[in-house]
Amino acid sequence: MSKHYRIPCLVDHQLVDATTSLTLAELDPQIQATILADYPQATGQDFICNEHLIHYRLAKLDDLMAKDQQANRKLSHRLTQVFKQDDYQVIDVNQQLEQSLTFGQRIADAVARFGGSWPFIILFVTIMLAWMIINVIPIFSHHFDPYPFILLNLFLSMVAAIQAPLIMMSQKRRPITTAYKLKMIFG
Numbered sequence: 001m002s003k004h005y006r007i008p009c010l011v012d013h014q015l016v017d018a019t020t021s022l023t024l025a026e027l028d029p030q031i032q033a034t035i036l037a038d039y040p041q042a043t044g045q046d047f048i049c050n051e052h053l054i055h056y057r058l059a060k061l062d063d064l065m066a067k068d069q070q071a072n073r074k075l076s077h078r079l080t081q082v083f084k085q086d087d088y089q090v091i092d093v094n095q096q097l098e099q100s101l102t103f104g105q106r107i108a109d110a111v112a113r114f115g116g117s118w119p120f121i122i123l124f125v126t127i128m129l130a131w132m133i134i135n136v137i138p139i140f141s142h143h144f145d146p147y148p149f150i151l152l153n154l155f156l157s158m159v160a161a162i163q164a165p166l167i168m169m170s171q172k173r174r175p176i177t178t179a180y181k182l183k184m185i186f187g
């Protein structure tokens, strides 16, 4: 028996090497269908030579690209129509999120935003210094919180105690905000 088992190609009946060629049944269904449309008498056991197979594979690729282009054209046409009609809706994600916030969440955000800013630090240091100066310098007759400023200490503790949970509330919502924005952008 010969090492090269030769069989005819289903397209032109030229003898080809069976070990390097495929049968119709081994091809993907779409290519099978195209070949069968051209050669209705072919069966699944028939071989096709590599040259003819490449021809069909390129044809399939062309077909795919044409379909893709068509889809793109349709989409851009639809977009053009929509923009022409001017009835599309631009959704402001930030505004929508803003509207969905509760009063408490808004306060928490405002506190977190202001508490993490330079104006806040400058204002805070100024108030503390003024407090200490008023209570230390003799020209101010009434020292309502003399050294070591126990009342100031109490106020500072209260501000910190309130600020910490407010900032945490604001930060806890950030992943939700991010997820919502991603959803709006990518659908």
Ligand SMILES: [Zn+2]
Residues within 6 Å of the ligand: 009, 010, 011, 012, 013, 014, 048, 049, 050, 051, 052
């Ligand atoms: Zn062939």
